[in-house]
Amino acid sequence: VTDDRPLRADARRNRERLLAAADHAFRRHGVNASLDDIARAAGVGIGTLYRHFPTRDDLILALVAADLDRVAALADEYADRTDALERWLDELVRHTIAYRGLAEAVVAATDSPTALGACCDRVHGAGARLVRREQQRGTLRSDADPDDVIDLANAIAWLTEGERSPRRRRRLLRLAIDGLRATAA
Amino acid sequence: VTDDRPLRADARRNRERLLAAADHAFRRHGVNASLDDIARAAGVGIGTLYRHFPTRDDLILALVAADLDRVAALADEYADRTDALERWLDELVRHTIAYRGLAEAVVAATDSPTALGACCDRVHGAGARLVRREQQRGTLRSDADPDDVIDLANAIAWLTEGERSPRRRRRLLRLAIDGLRATAA
DNA sequence: ACCTGAACACCGTTCAAGT
DNA sequence: ACCTGAACACCGTTCAAGT
Numbered sequence: 458v459t460d461d462r463p464l465r466a467d468a469r470r471n472r473e474r475l476l477a478a479a480d481h482a483f484r485r486h487g488v489n490a491s492l493d494d495i496a497r498a499a500g501v502g503i504g505t506l507y508r509h510f511p512t513r514d515d516l517i518l519a520l521v522a523a524d525l526d527r528v529a530a531l532a533d534e535y536a537d538r539t540d541a542l543e544r545w546l547d548e549l550v551r552h553t554i555a556y557r558g559l560a561e562a563v564v565a566a567t568d569s570p571t572a573l574g575a576c577c578d579r580v581h582g583a584g585a586r587l588v589r590r591e592q593q594r595g596t597l598r599s600d601a602d603p604d605d606v607i608d609l610a611n612a613i614a615w616l617t618e619g620e621r622s623p624r625r626r627r628r629l630l631r632l633a634i635d636g637l638r639a640t641a642a
Numbered sequence: 643v644t645d646d647r648p649l650r651a652d653a654r655r656n657r658e659r660l661l662a663a664a665d666h667a668f669r670r671h672g673v674n675a676s677l678d679d680i681a682r683a684a685g686v687g688i689g690t691l692y693r694h695f696p697t698r699d700d701l702i703l704a705l706v707a708a709d710l711d712r713v714a715a716l717a718d719e720y721a722d723r724t725d726a727l728e729r730w731l732d733e734l735v736r737h738t739i740a741y742r743g744l745a746e747a748v749v750a751a752t753d754s755p756t757a758l759g760a761c762c763d764r765v766h767g768a769g770a771r772l773v774r775r776e777q778q779r780g781t782l783r784s785d786a787d788p789d790d791v792i793d794l795a796n797a798i799a800w801l802t803e804g805e806r807s808p809r810r811r812r813r814l815l816r817l818a819i820d821g822l823r824a825t826a827a
Numbered sequence: 828a829c830c831t832g833a834a835c836a837c838c839g840t841t842c843a844a845g846t
Numbered sequence: 847a848c849c850t851g852a853a854c855a856c857c858g859t860t861c862a863a864g865t
Binding site (some may be wrong): 469471501502503504505508 | 849
């Protein structure tokens with residue numbers, strides 16, 4: 458559906474500036490940072506921001522898509538390790554807290570027919586495959602819903618976003634994973 | 643610190659109307675519903691809303707304080723049951739999803755020096771006592787941080803708020819609790 | 828003592844006018 | 847083809863004026 462004609466030189470430059478300004482603003486104020494401020498910081502009219510990124514989610518997606526797709530790819534890389542799930546979930550959460558409010562945006566987008574939604578679904582799907590793999594291997598209780606596992610990781614990301622120390626995040630993930638490795642009731 | 647002089651008749655009536663309108667709006671649109679709309683629905687000037695409830699949290703608190711304190715009290719009632727924790731956490735989550743956005747408000751308020759924060763801390767404390775009780779009884783792994791347990795329940799509330807069916811909420815709580823009952827690594 | 832609503836600041840979104 | 851910014855709608859918060 459995307460039109461891949463190369464952008465005009467000024468458009469391309471504006472796009473880059475907007476992304477840099479958005480990344481800066483998102484780091485500072487979370488993904489709900491003022492779009493006006495971002496356009497101003499990029500030295501661009503607010504209309505130009507909307508032309509390049511019609512919705513806030515489009516802007517978020519442009520900044521995190523590459524990262525998230527890399528995380529999805531890691532799921533297959535880790536598949537044969539005995540600690541596959543803990544390694545991968547930690548990686549997932551680490552990237553889901555890049556900006557304050559990102560975890561909420563990810564959960565809201567999942568299963569919704571937007572570009573960000575499609576990206577989140579790819580990550581979700583890769584994680585679910587990893588869970589099923591471990592279940593077939595017998596290292597994970599088989600009655601757990603693979604989707605629940607990813608959702609729980611996202612909930613932990615939401616809870617711990619903005620914390621500089623990874624300690625609580627790690628403890629909570631450990632708790633969740635221990636539940637998954639426990640034998641079913 | 644509170645001044646307990648009875649309110650003037652019209653003030654008391656306005657307060658009741660505001661609470662009813664806020665409850666209605668919060669149910670419909672979540673705790674971030676427009677304050678203007680609430681004042682209008684209550685047939686009251688916006689200034690009157692601010693006089694009675696200087697912050698949004700004060701309004702939220704007035705609506706949920708009784709419920710949350712009842713939940714806190716339940717922790718002691720349940721203390722001696724073998725399924726104390728699952729029963730109580732389910733109760734906690736059920737009340738934390740009364741309005742969309744409430745879980746977020748609760749987590750944000752916890753440990754902060756506001757009236758809502760104090761209320762959340764009471765619930766948090768009651769839950770943590772329950773966890774420690776089970777740990778002493780040996781029914782819960784002793785290396786789990788009691789605070790983490792409550793936080794995880796709040797995260798699950800956040801994740802499942804707005805869902806009419808309690809199924810996913812129950813599954814996720816079950817997962818978390820199984821992790822807590824599992825033997826430490 | 829309490830209520831009112833205008834005033835201000837801020838933000839998101841659209842679109843007519845420009846190049 | 848792309849950019850600009852004024853215009854509109856909406857919301858939160860304060861405060862001078864009223865009873």
